[in-house]
Amino acid sequence: MQRAEPRPVWMAQNEGPEFWDERTWWAQRHQKWFKASLNTLGQLYNESEGFHIIQMKYGCDLREDNTTWGFYQDSYDGRDFLTFDMETMTWVAADIGAQITKRRWDAEVFDNQQWKYYLEERCIPWLRSSLEYGKETLQRKVRPTARVSDRSSHDGLTTLSCKVSGFYPQDITVTWLRNGESRQQVTYSEGILPSGDGTYQTWVTMEIDPMIKAHYSCHVEHESLLEPLSVPWEPNNSLIPIVAGVIIAVVLVGVIIGVVVWKKRLPGKEPGMGGFPGLGGPCTHP
Template sequence: GFHIIQTMYGCDLREDNTTRGFYQDSYDGRDFLTFDKETMTWVAADIGAQITKRRFDADVSGKRRWKVYMEEECIQWLKSFLEYGKETLQRKVRPTVRVRGRSAHDGLRTLSCTVSGFYPRHITATWLRNGESREQDTYSAGPLPNGDGTYRTWVTMEIDPQTNAQYACRVEHESLLEPLSVPWEPDNHRIPAVAGGVTAALLVAMGIGAVVWKKKCSGKEPGIGMGASLHPLTLQTPPS
């Protein structure tokens, strides 16, 4: 009958500049073999892989090639791609944060904190009650991708509006020099969001006007340009 063999191999370059190489085979959807580059041995996932393990272990030159690939060749390829796309891949974009509240069931109120437009992907957002984290009481979703290559996420929490407490959304991201805390104010929490929206609209309009003016001055017809962004990828190139 037919059988399916799947192979996954590649390398990782971590933020602390340490590296990791990996190779894994699966057989009919189950783990089969992995390569341990530190001990230069193949590791069988079950008894059925023992015969293949012994045959692969006997191929000393093959094991050396995989070790060189994981520790040198793959990492060099990955660094090259990072260099080519560093303006996109290594950029840091600050998040925008908006907090709001809406009525919920049984007289409760749902607080929502929307965090958007940030890069890279990893971020921490949580609600604070009187300065203390209420992570166990919050629901979060994301991060999810935006169309421009940035990300968005949001966290919500239900509160009793009758309690005398101060609430704030705390955001931690590597683009921020220190954590950002945005308070929720029951009486006028909608005003900053509206003002921010108007300001953003004005800035966008001014930006479009500046682009059109610049193109007119350069003797070109005004228009709208479109560009593409590079996104992180995992390089998996077979060894030579």
């Protein structure tokens, strides 16, 4: 549609047409800037043909102790490329190819000053406004559901799996305990993923020798819980979910859960909602 549009309802209700017109103008400008950068970077890395990606991540953190931090990072084809150092207002190159762009962007003193100003002075007020707009959604607490299961593994071992889902906010601690002691060093997790409904989910697995008698349990800590959630592994009952400590029997009939991991690709070298530093030129001249 070639338009910047709000996604959550609370953004649509609190920002007017002028805000989205400005977002659209920047997005269209960055389409051109990114195209030029992709062309020059492809030549620089001798990868001009095929599918290539530039990604940018920037923003600011507002921590519980009220301290703040800002960050900016670029990547090319999934590899680190450049990171902004706010203290020195210079760029940190991840490889030899990025050195050319680093030298060019280091020389753009005014742009770098504007980046530092934005990340330290402009981003936090905008973040506070967004938190106020969406406080009913962003500051809610949703308790997790935990379920343990098992399956046969190699060499007679058994893999225990603890699936924790439906929780918000994202931060959570999930560990397997054996006889009450943490086994975190021998567990595996694919990280915390979005569920698609505004909550998150994660899996933590561990291999055990079923011949060794021990008590295993999945231990969950989350700010929505008044006390940690502990779900024991019982081979005959491994498909019974535990919801915040309450056992609920359900019938599972061919349910398939699909998880989509979304990586936002942001165009251009621009710092966010208003007060943007200049774009400068493409990433590099090979």
